[in-house]
Amino acid sequence: GAVVSQHPSRVICKSGTSVxxxxxxxxxxxxxxxxxxQFPKKSLMxxxxxxxxxxxxxxxxxEKDKFLINHASLTLSxxxxxxxxxxxxxxxxxxxxxxxxxxxxxxxxxxxxxx
Amino acid sequence: KQEVTQIPAALSVPEGENLVLNCSFTDSAIYxxxxxxxxxxxxxxxxxxxxxxxxxxxSGRLNASLDKSxxxxxxxxxxxxxxxxxxxxCAVIKGSARQLTFGxxxxxxxxx
Numbered sequence: 001g002a003v004v005s006q007h008p009s010r011v012i013c014k015s016g017t018s019v020x021x022x023x024x025x026x027x028x029x030x031x032x033x034x035x036x037x038q039f040p041k042k043s044l045m046x047x048x049x050x051x052x053x054x055x056x057x058x059x060x061x062x063e064k065d066k067f068l069i070n071h072a073s074l075t076l077s078x079x080x081x082x083x084x085x086x087x088x089x090x091x092x093x094x095x096x097x098x099x100x101x102x103x104x105x106x107x108x109x110x111x112x113x114x115x
Numbered sequence: 116k117q118e119v120t121q122i123p124a125a126l127s128v129p130e131g132e133n134l135v136l137n138c139s140f141t142d143s144a145i146y147x148x149x150x151x152x153x154x155x156x157x158x159x160x161x162x163x164x165x166x167x168x169x170x171x172x173x174s175g176r177l178n179a180s181l182d183k184s185x186x187x188x189x190x191x192x193x194x195x196x197x198x199x200x201x202x203x204x205c206a207v208i209k210g211s212a213r214q215l216t217f218g219x220x221x222x223x224x225x226x227x
Contacts, residue, residue, distance in 0.1 A: 006158075032213060043204060043217040044159075093158055097213050103149070104215065108158040 002028045004096045006107035013084055014115055021079045021110045023094030029074035030096035034104065035067075038091040050077045074098070084114040117142045119207055121218035128195055129226050136190040136221045138205035143183045147208040149215070150179050150190050152201045159204065163190070195225045 003026040013019050023033055032051050036044040048069050050056045056069035066088075068080040077096075081088050091111055095104040118141045128134050138148075147166050151159040163172045163179040165188070171180040178191040188205055202222045206215040 034214065043219045044206075044215075046214055046216070049214060091156075095159075095215075103161055103164050104213065105161070106151075106159040109156075111156070 002026075002096075002105045004030075004094065004105045004107040006092075006094055006110050008110060009108060010111045010113075012113045012115065015085055016083055019081045019084055019112060021081075021092055021094075021112075023077045023079070023096065023107050025075045025096040025098065025105070028096075028098050030077075030098040031074065032097045033071060033077040034095045034097070035069060035077075035079050036093045036095070038093060038109075040091075044093060047079075081112065084112070086114045088112065089114045117145075117207060117209060117216045119205060119216050119218035121203075121205060121221050123221060124219065125222040125224075127224040127226060130195060130197060132195050132225075133191070133193050134195055134223070136192070136203050136205075136223070138188040138190070138218055140186045140188075140207045140216075142207075142209070143186050145183065145207045145209055146213075148179075148181050148188050149206050149208065150177075150188075151204045151206065153204060153220070154201050162203075192223075195223075197225045197227045199223060199225050 005024045007022045035047045048056045048058045050071040058064045071077040093109040094107045097104045122137045149164045150162040165181040176193040181188045202220045204220045206217045
């Protein structure tokens with residue numbers, strides 16, 4: 001099946017720094033990628049939709065200047081958490097949609113802890 | 116706005132039991148419905164995808180049904196095993212945007 005990877009799997013950073021998370025579709029081209037955020041024991045909340053070569057579409061309440069999304073190629077999307085604060089600590093998951101499949105494939109997630 | 120609810124929030128059963136997880140959604144104009152499994156601290160594994168024109172899908176011990184008119188889906192797990200312990204999430208997909216709206220999940224524990 002299709003594989004989506006995320007890097008890093010876990011990151012700890014100091015408050016005020018920026019963190020970049022990569023999402024890659026390893027064996028298919030993803031025209032659309034999604035970024036989700038999950039708090040402990042909660043469900044996934046869609047943050048933004050990322051289409052290759054165009055600006056991301058952010059969900060209501062998500063600060064686009066805070067969470068920068070770039071989808072420069074059909075296999076890579078990046079999420080940069082700028083000037084991270086402890087309240088940004090969360091589990092970030094990406095998914096990729098592409099090819100003939102009607103299924104989104106999810107990455108393994110990135111655990112971010114901001115101290 | 117689409118809202119997806121899953122009941123129960125948590126479920127504990129002895130090994131070997133058959134069980135049903137419930138998912139309901141408020142807007143019946145959905146494209147697809149998908150069931151996922153999430154192990155602690157991990158990403159999502161897709162279990163079953165039901166297209167809006169279908170009523171059910173089966174994979175091994177899993178059977179998912181969909182009733183669009185009533186806004187409900189169920190995931191049936193037969194002969195449960197301790198390895199089935201995980202959080203099960205349902206998600207509905209509306210339209211070509213392919214955005215998923217997730218339920219809050221059911222945390223399943225199968226006791227050996």
